[in-house]
Amino acid sequence: MKDLINQLRSTLGDKAVIADTPDTTPFETDWRRLHHHKAVCVVLPETTDQVAATLRLAAAAGVKIVPQGGNTGLVAGGVPVAGAPQIIVNLRRMNKIRALDATGDTITVEAGVTLQEVQEAAVEAGRLFPVSLAAEGTAQIGGAISTNAGGIQVLAYGSMRAQVLGLEVVLADGRIWNGLRVLRKDNTGFDLKQLFIGGEGLLGIVTAAVLRLHPAATAHATAMVGVSNIYAAVGVFKTVQAKAGQSLTACEFITANAMAVGLAHAPTLRLPFTAANYVLVEITTPTPGLAVEELLASALEPLLEDGTASDAVVAQSERERADLWRIRETLSDGELAAGGSVKHDISVPIADIPAVVAAVETLIAQRFAGLRLNIFGHLGDGNLHVNVRPPAGRSLADIASQKNAITAAVENLAMTFAGSFSAEHGIGQMRIEGMAMHKSAVELDMMRALKKIFDPMGLLNPGKMLPGP
């Protein structure tokens, strides 16, 4: 391996290769701190050609590659697995905005630019880039594309897939595909970029992308609504959606348990009221003059009157709006700080959400008594994070023997409602059993065939997504 490290250093420069120091540890450890395996080295290329050179050198040495962005993924997809030697290729130095076209509403960025940096560049140009999630300051465009990230505005703008117009990708053999098209229409054969979106680094390394920009928001109205149960939460969603139509850009659900864990980690944040469950809704409009606050208030009024909502507060300033969103954003950090959980990321048809929540509560109470449920998620997308915490005073390690049974039970439940066992986080290392259990043989065969075509030597991101052999 020394030879390979020396070749990488002489080709990419000393600054681009980290090896034999404790500095590699954060790259080798996933965000949830559940997985850690040593890498041969960490490579930080600065150009597409350097990514290509790295892949050629690794292929010649028979060493495998783990593509990595901000390493905020929640299924350990961007860190090494046990077994064959692996190099981590982290894209953070590929952080240039190559072009912004305000007429065509596109931005062309390198893979290492963060989601937040793209949002900021869009605002500066009087536009909007809508993919937003709590890790946006660290998560990179390449990672967000490779996981087809969702976030809080999917119900209005779609997930990452809906934003991508073109891609530049380095293939496993080091060839570069320049598919950086800015076109809205292009029916010229298979749409190959779709294979890399949500491809989790198994088919190639995304090095740059052309992303769609949207008209800037001119006004927001944001409210926190208290509800006694999940039926009422769905009622809030449907009522506000009926009033606001496509202007409803976010609808998040948070149980009191999840809220308490999040807020324990952020003691300066204050809830405007307490409730059994919370719904955070936001209406956004690009149309000047539309009175969004009145629109939201008029949607909420009847809900308060008929008791669907127990309480509601509409943010009166940008500051109050930001505070409400900070409460939402602290949930995952709070859970990690409290010792972590057995996480799930299911989606089901929206009409079935109440039945699914009721079934999950019964399941945990009856089969896993004493464990604590933390449910929150993107209600407007039918996407629930069903997280199971150990009993008070116990650690995640104490319930390790139950982990697989809990996950199988929660995922099975989602599947019986014609749902998905991984809505937005992807598969990585942590949902592979779900792939084996829930995907048909035909679907797995097609995926394995694609992997063989793009990566016949099996160099890219081993041990992720596809159940072996």
Ligand SMILES: Cc1cc2nc3c(=O)[nH]c(=O)nc-3n(C[C@H](O)[C@H](O)[C@H](O)COP(=O)(O)OP(=O)(O)OC[C@H]3O[C@@H](n4cnc5c(N)ncnc54)[C@H](O)[C@@H]3O)c2cc1C
């Ligand atoms: C607090 C918190 C909140 C989150 N909220 C959400 C949410 O609301 N919605 C959501 O969808 N996700 C959410 N996530 C998950 C995560 O942030 C997203 O999946 C994010 O898009 C991952 O980006 P990353 O750059 O960190 O990727 P990484 O974690 O580094 O990698 C993710 C996967 O993509 C591959 N990859 C990375 N870069 C490339 C590349 N350039 N080319 C090819 N493959 C690559 C990796 O190999 C890995 O398989 C959250 C995470 C945290 C920590």
